[in-house]
Amino acid sequence: MVEISVNGATRRVDVEGDTPLLWVLRDTLGLTGTKYGCGVAQCGACTVLIEGAAMRSCQLPVESVAGQRITTIEAIEADPVGARLVAAWVALDVPQCGYCQSGQLMAATALLKETPQPAEADIAAAMTNLCRCGTYNMIAAGIRQAADAA
Known part of the structure; x- marks a missing residue:
């Protein structure tokens, strides 16, 4: 279990810690506004805000953002x-x-x-x-x- 804060709500997700944040957002939480583009953090389609900074979520392990504010397009x-x-x-x-x-x-x-x-x-x-x-x-x-x- 990993606890993350997404769009102002604390969520506990039952995923491996190295699961890319993009897939947690899309597949686990149903927040599909964040898009998959290249999968190698180059194109930026998967950009979200982590503590206000733009970050590419396709290569970002969910455990690395535990306890930080995540904002999605939603x-x-x-x-x-x-x-x-x-x-x-x-x-x-x-x-x-x-x-x-x-x-x-x-x-x-x-x-x-x-x-x-x-x-x-x-x-x-x-x-x-x-x-x-x-x-x-x-x-x-x-x-x-x-x-x-x-």
């Missing part, structure tokens, strides 16, 4: 920064296929919480998640809009 709008980003994403029609967008929003939330008024270089450095549709310009525009709305 709860991002409860955070004022996350809510502003979601509103910007909708207003600008940022997604195309949408598959990577939960990870993009999580990374963007971590960025704006750390750097509320990011420069273009800050956005480029923080937003390393991949988007097969190439919505990078719209993602950056959404981040700028959400920052300006603060």
Whole structure:
């Protein structure tokens, strides 16, 4: 048994400690907004917030985050920064296929919480998640809009 805090709720999960957090979220807890992309922590589709920092959950053992605050896309709008980003994403029609967008929003939330008024270089450095549709310009525009709305 591993005890984790997900979206403000403490959960006890009956899994091996080395089970990747992604699979605990999706398969054990039914939180399917966090996506599987590459499985090697490169693409960022599986990004969640751990204590406010963007982390890729597909290679993160669940035991390594026991006792830490985990936030998934399902709860991002409860955070004022996350809510502003979601509103910007909708207003600008940022997604195309949408598959990577939960990870993009999580990374963007971590960025704006750390750097509320990011420069273009800050956005480029923080937003390393991949988007097969190439919505990078719209993602950056959404981040700028959400920052300006603060």
